[in-house]
């Protein structure tokens with residue numbers, strides 16, 4: 001019935017997580033924090049974004065004063081993209097990563113990933129989709145070729161450059 005369907009859907013909510021170039025030195029600790037929090041890594045892929053791809057990923061911020069700096073940062077080194085699955089995965093991952101600004105994160109969420117591994121407002125170690133629609137768009141951005149990969153049966157770990 002509808003109730004069961006909704007619950008099953010919620011149990012399997014998916015989100016997109018990204019370790020940004022400045023977070024790469026801490027990727028082991030970040031992945032450990034993800035695994036300890038009850039989020040399941042369904043897919044994981046390391047890639048280096050071009051400047052164009054970084055701008056496309058963050059196109060919602062095109063008009064912001066920090067857009068160029070953000071695109072430069074996101075294309076300055078490799079990223080690790082992960083598709084995470086859990087009940088309430090979107091909210092769970094946003095809570096674990098913490099507020100956007102590292103300074104605010106250190107004050108308000110001292111145990112968050114950004115508080116621990118961020119540097120400033122741009123270099124804040126990780127990204128998380130903030131809604132169902134952005135989760136879907138961003139998962140497609142990094143895993144377009146694997147959107148219908150079976151869950152739980154096998155886990156896809158790919159090392160490569162997205163085309």
Ligand code: IDP
Nearest residue numbers: 061066070099100121122123124126127128130
């Ligand atoms: P979020 O990553 O916490 O969702 P958004 O407002 O969506 O925050 O911003 C996207 C990214 O743009 C941030 O993660 C950060 O890297 C960068 N950014 C956001 N606000 C600022 C700012 O005021 N100065 C510099 N960079 C910023």
